[in-house]
Amino acid sequence: MMAGMGSISARWDRVVDRYNAQPKIVKILWVTLLLVIAYAMPLLRPPIITTNSIDFGTVMFRVIAFALVALGLNIVIGYAGLLDLGYVGFYAVGAYTTAVLTVEHGSWPFFLALPLAIVVTMISGVILGAPTLRVRGDYLAIVTLGFGEIIRISVNNIEWVGAAAGIKNIPHPTGIGAKPEPPFKQGGLFEIPRLEWNGLVPSFDTEHKSAFLAFGSRDAVPYYWLILTVLILVLIGDRLVKASRVGRAWEATREDEDAAELMGVPTFKYKLMAFALGASIGGLSGSFYASSQAGYINPQSFPLLLSMLFVAAVIVGGSGNRWGAIAGGALVAYLPERFRDFADYRLLVFGLALTVLAVWRPEGLLPPRQTRRAKAAEAEIDALEEGDLEETPNV
């Protein structure tokens, strides 16, 4: 009926299967190639993909930041099945903790403030989760929704964290090598030129170089590299934890909480763990957001809409699949920027794109393989039954 329906995930399955069948050396080569492309993306600036009206490096940073958030939220929504509608709250807690420690009430270096921001967000997750995770379902959604707004409204009114004016001059991460000297020297260990495309003909653009391991306020690319590295580390961690007793306990709790409990899973503990872990990854991305290129945050940076976008990213990508979450996060960050040419209509186009996606693929772009298999089996049975009904009269 709809031929395109399963093609993306079927193709993805085939890619995964083929990859798994390769010898180790080939696998390593593929991963290396993909990594090189991923890291080089904002410098390659491939035509069509590149955004025209806004700096591509900035967009790519945003894309990865969203992918990281979606990866964290996927643990909460996708693995443990807890609907968190106030994820932006944790994002804000991470960002504000970093800002307070590095500039507002201290002068900690970023890389010292980062772990503390993660810990503070995790604690806020535990405080929020401990009372609410005991009750089921809807309450958590309501409480988290409130939490997101409470954080935003609180920081808007608390002078100690800058109130409505926000916090500026948040220091950038400490780099290695030469310091950036605006306007021309980017610094770092070395500088890499980016590509300039004239139609389909690339050339080196030596006037816009990106610094390796130096973080200034003119170029987003070094931040992109940093957050991409973090994303990869979190991705590896996610994979290790998911393929263990912990991941199984999350899934079992999501599937049937009573049965899980009676099979010896301390479901409350695991729900709280997923919730706090998701929160801390949100805080981690918030921390990077605060210290990024602009070095400025205010309460308006954390609207309710952002929480909804995060949830949309996980659902659109395919709740429960880490690659789906990354794809969803990337898409949700990328599309509005790509559609900037449509000016006032860009959010409309974005909304349409999400709606089309929801209708076309209700279970997300890349749902977990298990769901796909279940769907496939169902479809087979349906086809058999339909076939029986249709064919019998002809025979």
Added chain:
Amino acid sequence: MSENATPRKALLEVDDVTIRFGGLTALDSVSFDIKEGEILGLIGPNGAGKTTCFNVMTGVYQATSGHVRFDGTVLRKLKRHKITKLGMARTFQNIRLFKSMTVLDNVMVGADAHSKVSFFDALFRTPRHRRTEAEALARAKDLLKIVGITARHDELAANLSYGDQRRLEIARAMATGPKLLCLDEPAAGFNPAEKQRLMQLIRRVRDEGYTVLLIEHDMRLVMGVTDRIVVLEFGKKIAEGTPAEIRDNPAVIAAYLGVDEDDAS
């Protein structure tokens, strides 16, 4: 295990348990025990309180009065997953598998019941994680073999046939390493051939060293496989004894057997 040598110890004691839901007395001063290594049948007509009894034993309900003692521990105010850790496992009358997990993972969840692997063990792949994971995997595979669904280990639980889902439930419960395995109407919806295989499976489970509590409607199955039977009616225990004794007990025949067997045939 050699249960014949010494007089058997009571593994589970239900002592004068009463449960009321508002005005309804679901269980009225019920007492019985389950001895190590035996297969005990718990029977009774619909609404007799079998499942309530089951639920109070597994910690889903709290007794209004009286208590349940399992392996020397009184099961009061004990979290449900802790009761599982003490060594009691159950299956569900209406199958409750983790449907979108694989067959193997379903059993692995059960096998994790005694695991001490923490989040950090998993993240850093410590030797403890690797050892526990390998043990759980071996155990899960063994159990799938015992219940006879090894070939389908990579399938989603939801895609199994009804009978195989029941088998998977038994394997998952056994994976928690129980001293007592409680089966809640495992033969519901089975045809006679499947029931026959289930009886063999239950005997095999007992021979593996488990104590089994069987709640069942089907008389032939209960008579054929159990060592001892407790009969409930309207929340009260009306009889207790060997299958032969129960078969000849006039109270039981009046309350249950006559009616139900006519129904069945």
